[in-house]
Structures are given as structure tokens and as C-alpha cells.
Amino acid sequence: MTNTARTLKYLRDKGWEVGMVERYPDRDENGRFKKGHKTSEEIKRKISEKLMGRKLSKERRRKISEGNKGRISYWRDRPIPKEVREKMSQSRMGHPTSKATRKKISKALMGKHLSQEAKNKLRKVNLGKHHSEKTRKKIGRIVRERNKKMKEKFGYITSLQTRRKMSKARKGPKSSNWKGGITSKNKEIRQGIEFRLWREAVFARDNWICQRCNKKGEYLHPHHIKNFADYPELRFAIDNGITLCKKCHLKFHKIYGYNHNTKKQLKEFLT
């Protein structure tokens, strides 16, 4: 039995229903399902479809696309509120955009490509121009804020450029995981789902309570007891996860760093 199959069984046996972790519309402030909650059949079907690596039927894809059309045009030319943007970015996590989609988006955003002549003109106009002091400060603030968020979330700061380079270097034949380009996309999707299920099971087992400060209703992180990098076989094992609130989780990594974390460290941290 795979870890994820075990996770699914665990959740079912416990009477927990499988839902998307970052969407809590049916839960109370303690993360418990509200009375009368039903996991939508839609979500369940989506998960199982994705797990099986099955493609959506043409009809369903058309419907989804129809349904999305209005939504996209609503936000067009409107500033997107911060709250909505955060939600959007959260829901995008673990869902890499395909190359084809990215191309489409880029095309839609850029409209027509500029001719070489136009580009030269633009360059001339912009030559010698600098951002104003105010703009530079604003950019700096945005970058700092983004880095802070990255650090909170992932524990490290890497510039976008560096991350792109790293990702490029890791992808393809250079990667030790390279299997000829067949599995990568499905694997990404499956692992994203496996991670969500694992996180959900860990939270459920711990009753949505931080196992260090015993607080309820905090923003929760699932912590890998034996670290993610060194124990790939335990990445989705429920026993290798523990629920910590964001504060305690950050504290743990502040004390013990982010590399080669061990069970011994956690024991020490919890006592």
C-alpha cells in the first residue's frame, strides 16, 4: 500500500472527509467540519480524476472553460483586490502552469509583438531614464515584502531569477530524476495532491491543534519530522508529519535551521 493510499484510508476510517485543505468554507474556526457538512462530489471526483492521471472529458473541459469565461472578463482591466490575489496565488500553488498555457497568457497580455523598429524606438526613449526615487522605494518595498513572505513560507529567500535558473538547471536530462519527459507533468500534479492529502491527514490526526503550544484555531503548518529532502520515502507518511502552528513552526526552524532536521530535534523542541 502506498503512503497516499494509507492516508486516504486513514482519513476515511477516522470519518474525516477528503477536501481541499486551503479551502475551509465548511469548517468552523477550529477547523472542524460544520454540522451538515458534505464534501462536494465535485471535489472528490476531481481528486480521484487527478490521482488516476485521467483526462477530463471534452464536454467537461468545455463547460469549465465556459464557466471561466465570465470570470476572467470580470477582472479584466480591474485592479484585483489584495485578498483575492492572495487566494488566487494560494490556489495556484502546486499547480504549475503548462508551457502552452503560459504562452497563451503571455500572448494575451502582450497583445501583438513589437516590431524590431518599435523596440528600437522604445529603447531610445527609455535610454538614460531612471525610475524616480519614489518608484524605486516602492519597488524595493514590494520586493522586501515578497521576500519576507517567501521566507515565512519556505524558510529561505531566493530571487525569482535565481529560482528560474535553478529550476531550469534541475529540469530535463540534467536532473537525476529525468525519465525521458513522460512522467514529469503527471508526477507534479500527483505529488501536489499527495501533499495536500498528507497535510490534511496530519492535521486531522492532531485535531487541528498545534502540538507544541496546544493552541487551536491558529494558522497551521504540517512539519516533516524526518526532513523532506533526506527522506523522500517518508514525504507523505502520516507518522512523519506533525501539526505545528505557524509561530511554533517558524520558531523550530529558527532554532534548528532548515537542513537535515531530525526527530531528536523535534522531541527536544516539544519538551
Ligand SMILES: [Zn+2]
Ligand atoms: Zn504552536
